Amino acid sequence: xxxxxxxxxxxxxxxxxxxxxxxxxxxxxxxxxxxxxxxxxxxxxxxxxxxxxxxxxxxxxxxxxxxxxxxxxxxxxxxxxxxxxxxxxxxxxxxxxxxxxxxxxxxxxxxxxxxxxxxxxxxxxxxxxxxxxxxxxxxxxxxxxxxxxxxxxxxxxxxxxxxxxxxxxxxxxxxxxxxxxxxxxxxxxxxxxxxxxxxxxxxxxxxxxxxxxxxxxxxxxxxxxxxxxxxxxxxxxxxxxxxxxxxxxxxxxxxxxxxxxxxxxxxxxxxxxxxxxxxxxxxxxxxxxxxxxxxxxxxxxxxxxxxxxxx
Ligand SMILES: NC(=O)c1ccc[n+]([C@@H]2O[C@H](COP(=O)([O-])OP(=O)(O)OC[C@H]3O[C@@H](n4cnc5c(N)ncnc54)[C@H](OP(=O)(O)O)[C@@H]3O)[C@@H](O)[C@H]2O)c1
Numbered sequence: 001x002x003x004x005x006x007x008x009x010x011x012x013x014x015x016x017x018x019x020x021x022x023x024x025x026x027x028x029x030x031x032x033x034x035x036x037x038x039x040x041x042x043x044x045x046x047x048x049x050x051x052x053x054x055x056x057x058x059x060x061x062x063x064x065x066x067x068x069x070x071x072x073x074x075x076x077x078x079x080x081x082x083x084x085x086x087x088x089x090x091x092x093x094x095x096x097x098x099x100x101x102x103x104x105x106x107x108x109x110x111x112x113x114x115x116x117x118x119x120x121x122x123x124x125x126x127x128x129x130x131x132x133x134x135x136x137x138x139x140x141x142x143x144x145x146x147x148x149x150x151x152x153x154x155x156x157x158x159x160x161x162x163x164x165x166x167x168x169x170x171x172x173x174x175x176x177x178x179x180x181x182x183x184x185x186x187x188x189x190x191x192x193x194x195x196x197x198x199x200x201x202x203x204x205x206x207x208x209x210x211x212x213x214x215x216x217x218x219x220x221x222x223x224x225x226x227x228x229x230x231x232x233x234x235x236x237x238x239x240x241x242x243x244x245x246x247x248x249x250x251x252x253x254x255x256x257x258x259x260x261x262x263x264x265x266x267x268x269x270x271x272x273x274x275x276x277x278x279x280x281x282x283x284x285x286x287x288x289x290x291x292x293x294x295x296x297x298x299x300x301x302x303x304x305x306x307x308x309x310x311x
Pocket of ligand 1: 012013014015016017018037038041043044047063064065066067068090107108109110111164165166167168212219
């Protein structure tokens with residue numbers, strides 16, 4: 001059991017997920033959260049990471065640091081995505097083992113699963129088929145991270161867990177035109193349509209593919225929940241267990257913004273995978289469930305956007 005006074009090292013505390021975990025840990029009363037800026041500790045530097053972990057010897061390590069991006073970045077910076085993710089996770093996971101740190105949470109994403117499998121996706125479907133080409137380097141690195149944790153648990157009796165979330169949204173998301181996930185892109189389009197009084201928005205493809213999304217604070221909640229538990233399984237899916245079509249999300253957001261926008265479908269653009277839904281029975285059976293409704297999640301996301309006056 002992790003007590004409120006134990007030292008917790010959170011890698012990637014300034015990121016979309018890392019900042020949500022930092023807030024949740026604080027709110028839950030954890031007093032000893034260790035963070036360090038990239039300028040002081042580049043996680044690609046093995047020697048420095050090993051020294052840092054040895055010197056600080058936290059009770060728990062949370063790996064929310066990674067090279068992350070949308071399809072475009074994944075596809076065009078393929079070498080960077082595989083090298084940096086493998087290196088960051090190897091340094092932190094092996095460094096934790098060397099410093100006899102028994103508890104670690106590693107994050108990946110649902111793209112570790114093969115593209116042509118039945119839905120909802122269970123943890124057992126890992127490595128049962130071909131990956132999506134565009135994010136194969138990222139997925140391969142994340143799969144290696146899962147296998148690293150799994151095999152350290154088997155050989156060294158560590159308690160290293162891998163949480164695999166579906167698409168997330170929420171504060172500190174990436175809204176870059178080339179790098180964002182579909183839901184951030186949709187929120188941005190409708191936000192800008194309201195700001196500039198536009199009459200329509202464009203979505204890529206038919207709008208029919210179905211996607212599952214989760215509010216980032218719910219992933220942070222899962223992190224704290226599983227950090228405090230010993231589980232037999234290393235790999236755990238984190239999602240809501242529900243999905244909607246991209247067009248339905250667009251309609252929902254348009255209504256939410258109280259707008260009367262037309263949705264133009266750009267049929268020259270591909271649809272991508274028809275459905276991406278995680279089976280979250282394992283997480284649920286271990287006592288964890290996503291709690292935030294879409295309405296509440298979007299409300300908080302928009303407050304954050306308004307505060308930052310982003311676009
Ligand atoms: N399936 C999903 O949609 C989903 C959702 C949420 C999270 N996740 C997983 O959660 C993790 C974090 O994702 P995110 O969305 O929070 O990404 P993010 O916003 O890009 O944050 C990543 C963090 O890692 C830091 N970092 C990257 N390279 C580093 C290095 N060499 N040394 C030190 N720090 C470094 C970044 O710092 P700088 O900005 O200074 O580079 C940033 O703070 C990823 O593993 C991701 O797969 C997945």
